[in-house]
Amino acid sequence: MREISDAIREGADGFFAVQYALIAKLAVALALVIYLTYSARALTKEQTEAGFTRQTFAVLTTIAFLLGAACSAASGYVGMWVSVRANVRVAGAARRGAREALQVALRAGGFAAIVVVASTVLGVSFLFTIFAYVYDVGRPNGASMHDMPLMLVGYGFGASFVALFAQLGGGIYTKAADVGADLVGKVEAGIPEDDPRNPAVIADLVGDNVGDCSARGADLFESIAAEVIRRVLYTGPRTTAAMILGGALAKKANIPDATGFILFPLVVHALDCVVSAAGIMSVGSSSSGGGASQHPYEVLKGGYRVALALSVVGFLIATRAMLYVESAPGAWFSFFVCGMIGTACAYAFVFIAQYYTDYAYPPVRVIAEASTTGHGTNIIAGVGVGLESTAAPVLVISVAIVSAYWVGQSAGLVDAQTSAPTGGLFGTAVATMGMLSTAAYVLTMDVFGPIADNAGGIVEMSDQPESVRDITDQLDSVGNTTKATTKGYAIGSAALASFLLFSAYMDEVQAFTGVPFQVVDIAIPEVFVAGLVGSMTVYLFTAYACTAVGRSAQEVVTEVRRQFAENPGIMTREVKPDYSRCVSIVAASALREMIKPGVLAVSAPVLVGVVFRCVGAATSQELLGAKAVAGMLMFATVSGILMALFLNTAGGAWDNAKKYIETGAHGGKGSDAHKAAVTGDTVGDPFKDTAGPSIHVLIKMLATITLVMAPMFLD
Numbered sequence: 001m002r003e004i005s006d007a008i009r010e011g012a013d014g015f016f017a018v019q020y021a022l023i024a025k026l027a028v029a030l031a032l033v034i035y036l037t038y039s040a041r042a043l044t045k046e047q048t049e050a051g052f053t054r055q056t057f058a059v060l061t062t063i064a065f066l067l068g069a070a071c072s073a074a075s076g077y078v079g080m081w082v083s084v085r086a087n088v089r090v091a092g093a094a095r096r097g098a099r100e101a102l103q104v105a106l107r108a109g110g111f112a113a114i115v116v117v118a119s120t121v122l123g124v125s126f127l128f129t130i131f132a133y134v135y136d137v138g139r140p141n142g143a144s145m146h147d148m149p150l151m152l153v154g155y156g157f158g159a160s161f162v163a164l165f166a167q168l169g170g171g172i173y174t175k176a177a178d179v180g181a182d183l184v185g186k187v188e189a190g191i192p193e194d195d196p197r198n199p200a201v202i203a204d205l206v207g208d209n210v211g212d213c214s215a216r217g218a219d220l221f222e223s224i225a226a227e228v229i230r231r232v233l234y235t236g237p238r239t240t241a242a243m244i245l246g247g248a249l250a251k252k253a254n255i256p257d258a259t260g261f262i263l264f265p266l267v268v269h270a271l272d273c274v275v276s277a278a279g280i281m282s283v284g285s286s287s288s289g290g291g292a293s294q295h296p297y298e299v300l301k302g303g304y305r306v307a308l309a310l311s312v313v314g315f316l317i318a319t320r321a322m323l324y325v326e327s328a329p330g331a332w333f334s335f336f337v338c339g340m341i342g343t344a345c346a347y348a349f350v351f352i353a354q355y356y357t358d359y360a361y362p363p364v365r366v367i368a369e370a371s372t373t374g375h376g377t378n379i380i381a382g383v384g385v386g387l388e389s390t391a392a393p394v395l396v397i398s399v400a401i402v403s404a405y406w407v408g409q410s411a412g413l414v415d416a417q418t419s420a421p422t423g424g425l426f427g428t429a430v431a432t433m434g435m436l437s438t439a440a441y442v443l444t445m446d447v448f449g450p451i452a453d454n455a456g457g458i459v460e461m462s463d464q465p466e467s468v469r470d471i472t473d474q475l476d477s478v479g480n481t482t483k484a485t486t487k488g489y490a491i492g493s494a495a496l497a498s499f500l501l502f503s504a505y506m507d508e509v510q511a512f513t514g515v516p517f518q519v520v521d522i523a524i525p526e527v528f529v530a531g532l533v534g535s536m537t538v539y540l541f542t543a544y545a546c547t548a549v550g551r552s553a554q555e556v557v558t559e560v561r562r563q564f565a566e567n568p569g570i571m572t573r574e575v576k577p578d579y580s581r582c583v584s585i586v587a588a589s590a591l592r593e594m595i596k597p598g599v600l601a602v603s604a605p606v607l608v609g610v611v612f613r614c615v616g617a618a619t620s621q622e623l624l625g626a627k628a629v630a631g632m633l634m635f636a637t638v639s640g641i642l643m644a645l646f647l648n649t650a651g652g653a654w655d656n657a658k659k660y661i662e663t664g665a666h667g668g669k670g671s672d673a674h675k676a677a678v679t680g681d682t683v684g685d686p687f688k689d690t691a692g693p694s695i696h697v698l699i700k701m702l703a704t705i706t707l708v709m710a711p712m713f714l715d
Contacts, residue, residue, distance in 0.1 A: 001462045004205075005088035007579065008454065011206035012084050015173065015587045016214055020073055022591060023165045027069045030161060030602070034154065035062040037711055061154035061708065064127060068158025071123050072218045075116045076166050079217025082112045083209045083451050090455035094471040095464065101471055102296050103283055105455070106303070109447030110280040110440070112213070114273050116221045117440045121269045127155055156222075157708045160701035163222035165598050167215045167697050168545065171690030173590035174211025175549045177203035177582070178689075179682050180556025186678050189564065189571070190670065194460035197570050199563045199577035200556050203586045205457040211689060212450030212483070219697055220443050260322030261426075267322065268433045271314040276440035279307025296478045297358065300448070304350065304441055308343065311437040315339045319430075328412035331423070335411060338404045338427040342434030345400040346442070349393060349492050353485035356389040357652035359477070359660035363389075367657035371676040372666050378680040382657070386650025386687075390642050393488060397495045404431035435493050446486035449479025477659040484652035484688070488645060490696050495641050502634060505706050509626045513714055517623060520630045526615060530608050530628035534636030534702075537604045538643055541597050541698055542691045548593035549686035555585050601698050605706050608632050609713030625713035629706050636702055644695040651688020654680040 038058035086108030094101040181200035185191050194201055283303040294302075316336055323332040355361045359368070363385045370381035408427015415422045456472035502520070510517040522528045559582055569575035609629040616624025658677035666673040706713075 001088050001091055001458050004202075004458050004461050005084070005091075007202055008087065008205045008209065008458075009084040011202060011583045012080055012209040012214070015206065015210050015583075015590075016077065016080055018587065019166070019169045019210070019591060020076070023069075023073070023162055023169075026165065026598075027066065027158070027161060031062050031065055034065055034157075034708060035059070037709060038062070040711070060131070064154030065158040065161075065708075067123070067127070068155035068160075069162045070158075071119060072159040072162035072166070072221050075119060075221035076162070076214045076218035078115050079112045079220075079447060080209050080214035082108050083213035083447070083454065086451050087205075087209075087454035088458055090451055090475075091458040091462070091464075091468075091472065094455060094459060094468050094475075098296070098471045098474065099284075099299070101452075101455070102299060102475060105448050105451045105475060106280060106283055106300065106444060108451055110277065110444040112217055112447050113220065113440045113443035114277060116217060116443065117269055117276075118273050120221055121266050121273075123155065125266060153704060153707045157701070157704040159218075159222040160697060160704050161602070163215075163218040164601055164694065164697045164701055165594055166218040167694045168548075168594040168598055168690070169590050170207075170211035170215030171545070171686075171694060172211075172548050172552055172593050173586055174204075174207025175685045175690050176552030176556055176589060177207040177586045179549065179553040179685050180560060180582075180586075182678060182682055183553070183557050184560040184564070187675060188561075191571075192460065192669070194457035196461040197573065197577065199560050199570070199579060200582045200586075201457065201461065201577075202579035203556070203582040205454055206583060207586070208450040208454045208457075212453075213447055216446060216450075216693070219693060220446070222697060222700065260324075264318065264322050264430075265433055267318050268315070268437055269439075271311065271318060272437055272440050275307045275310035275314055276438055276444065278310055279303040279305075279438070279441045280444060282306040295360075296475055297354065297481060300445055300478070300482065301350070304438065304445075307438045307441040308347065312340070312343065315343075315434060315437055325413065331411040331413055334407055334423075335427060335430045338407050338430040339434030339437070341400050341404045341407065342431035343437060345396055345431070345492060346435040346438065346489060348396045349489045350442075350485050352389070352392045352396070353488045353649070353652075354481055356385060356649050357481045357484040357656055359656045359663075364653050364656045364660060367653055367680065368660045368666060368673070368677065371657065371661065371673040371680065374672075375676045375679045378654075378657070378676045379683060382650050382654045382680050382684065385653045386646045389649035389653075390645045393492060393645055394642070397492055400431055400435075401428060401495075404428045432493055435489075439493075442486050442489050445482035449476070449483040452476050452479045473659065473662070477656055480652050480655045480659070484648055487648040487688075487693060487696060491641055491644050491648075491699075495637075502630065505633065505703075505710065506630060508707060508710050509623065509714065513623065513626075515623060517626065520627060520634060522631055524621075524624075524627065526612055526621070526624055527627050527631040530612060531631040531635035533604070533608055534632035534634070535639040537600065537632075537702075538636055538639040538695060538698070541600055542643060542647070542695065544597035544600060545691040545694055546686045548597065549690050552586060552589035552593055555589055556582060559585055597694070601701060602705065605629055605632060605702055606709055606712060609706075609709065613713055623714070626710070629710075629713050633702055633706055637699055640695050640699040640702075644692050644699070647687040647692035647695065651684035651686075651692060654684030655688070657681075 035058045038061050039054050086105065090101050090105045090108070093104045177200055181198050181204045182193070185195060185198040185200070186193060189198075191197055194204070280303060283299055319332045319336040319339065323335050325331050356363045359365060367378060367381045367385060370377040404427045405424040408430065409421050409424035411423040411427065413423045414420060452472060452475035456469065456476050459468050459472050506517045506520070520527065522531060563577055563581075564570060567575045567577075570577050609625045612628035613625025616622065654677075658674070658681040661667070661671070661674045661677050662669050668674065
């Protein structure tokens with residue numbers, strides 16, 4: 001077991017070093033573009049009066065971008081570091097019992113998740129503190145608090161940039177190796193999954209770490225960082241500079257001390273680390289309600305309920321302590337209700353994901369039954385389940401957004417100038433905080449999946465008894481469900497807060513031009529066309545990601561077939577396969593293939609803004625570039641949410657349909673139904689582990705890049 005684990009670790013370390021060296025070069029190049037963009041931008045009146053210069057903003061935003069990128073890369077390393085050490089421990093624990101293996105995998109995932117969340121809080125707090133100290137924020141003749149988010153936007157963009165390329169490269173690596181290994185090993189040669197005779201098996205196991213753990217570590221950091229900044233960043237109506245969301249509300253409602261409103265998001269995530277740790281530790285090796293025979297997913301949900309209950313208590317205390325307003329004594333409770341709406345939304349997502357991806361429920365069994373009539377019917381059923389699965393999450397998100405907005409609007413806070421009710425946007429932001437109040441535990445379940453999958457491979461390659469493999473197979477199946485849960489959860493939180501970004505972007509444009517910009521009119525032909533381009537970008541990005549996996553997998557298939565043909569002794573175990581050859585092929589291909597979709601994601605909003613800015617100048621249409629980018633962002637977000645939900649859920653359902661048949665249903669392993677299910681799983685692999693998670697990052701990066709690059713779109 002240790003020998004196999006060491007080989008996996010060496011492969012993961014090598015790919016990580018080469019991949020992140022390339023990402024670092026791309027990040028430095030983009031940092032130069034950001035610096036030049038901000039060096040040429042105009043400043044608002046308030047910024048000029050505070051003593052800022054263009055160079056100041058250029059340097060601050062560039063440094064923040066590089067720091068965000070570095071922190072995201074470090075989070076990716078934490079994910080990989082944990083997984084390559086935990087896999088063999090989980091495999092060893094599986095020899096002693098299912099519950100112990102589950103506990104080891106869960107705590108390993110918890111370590112990575114809590115480090116990521118804590119790093120996000122520390123990173124944002126560090127920037128906030130340094131910026132405030134150096135520029136005397138809030139003091140006489142010092143900088144305005146309103147300018148603080150400009151630095152944070154660069155931080156979020158850096159995190160998004162690294163996460164996108166990490167997810168693309170890692171996702172292409174893991175699925176190319178997985179697909180290549182399955183197509184030749186399981187379908188053509190008829191050998192089991194993770195069989196040591198398969199030359200691509202080590203590359204497949206390495207991929208679990210660099211694709212699911214390392215890439216997901218960077219992605220998870222970016223997710224939390226982006227959500228914090230989305231709730232922190234806001235530009236209130238009729239203001240002239242970027243403002244902290246809580247500070248904007250406090251100013252409009254004439255609340256003397258806005259400290260609690262400003263720091264509330266960071267406090268919620270700090271509490272998240274505590275309550276999620278308690279939930280993780282509540283999952284014992286042989287206790288915790290139900291005994292050792294309890295289904296693993298129910299055990300994980302038991303820990304989630306503990307974290308959820310504690311988060312409700314912590315949220316109640318935090319809202320009362322930080323959001324109490326003397327002029328509206330009941331406002332804090334309204335915001336607490338908003339948080340509970342978000343918490344209920346999160347819990348709903350857990351059940352929706354389980355229903356569509358766990359083979360205990362009808363959707364996955366429908367796919368398994370369709371496999372009995374062939375490969376084509378399996379694909380049709382899987383696509384149908386994936387498309388259907390988008391409905392329930394959208395309805396839940398819609399109810400949550402509307403409910404949270406109106407509860408926040410009725411909190412009793414009024415605009416000091418207009419006497420109109422205010423607090424709706426902040427209520428929606430608090431709902432997002434409620435949804436993410438147990439994010440660390442949900443992220444724990446995400447990292448749990450690939451660790452369990454890796455452990456199963458080690459068990460298979462080290463010729464452990466079938467009973468041990470049965471344990472790791474069950475944990476792997478649960479991991480497919482937990483990964484689908486986390487991905488849907490992340491998409492839901494992004495959707496819940498997405499329209500805040502529209503307001504942030506439009507008011508930033510208004511701040512630097514002085515021209516009212518509060519409505520995006522899609523009846524303007526150029527804006528509608530830009531929206532279509534935004535939707536097209538999502539589909540084209542998905543195509544690039546999936547075809548990248550296909551091309552890389554073809555190289556693996558060719559190599560595995562070559563080794564089987566030239567060395568027949570591999571099948572009789574007389575000759576050991578050349579694992580390193582497949583590892584190097586997949587690594588080179590993944591690094592090459594990740595560039596095209598990555599460049600598309602970064603360049604598309606910039607090109608749309610610049611092109612339509614020129615069109616606007618030629619046709620005398622004011623702010624056409626900025627309006628076009630807003631339309632693109634709106635359409636791309638909606639298309640991306642639906643596409644990501646479809647890809648993530650369909651892929652997880654196909655995978656577990658295969659797992660269900662492998663339990664003995666419809667003929668079990670080796671049957672025609674099993675072969676059809678393997679085909680479905682192969683199609684679903686790039687959906688759920690490459691394109692789907694990458695679209696999740698794409699949505700947030702499009703939002704942050706429009707905020708950072710806004711000066712390029714202005715007349």
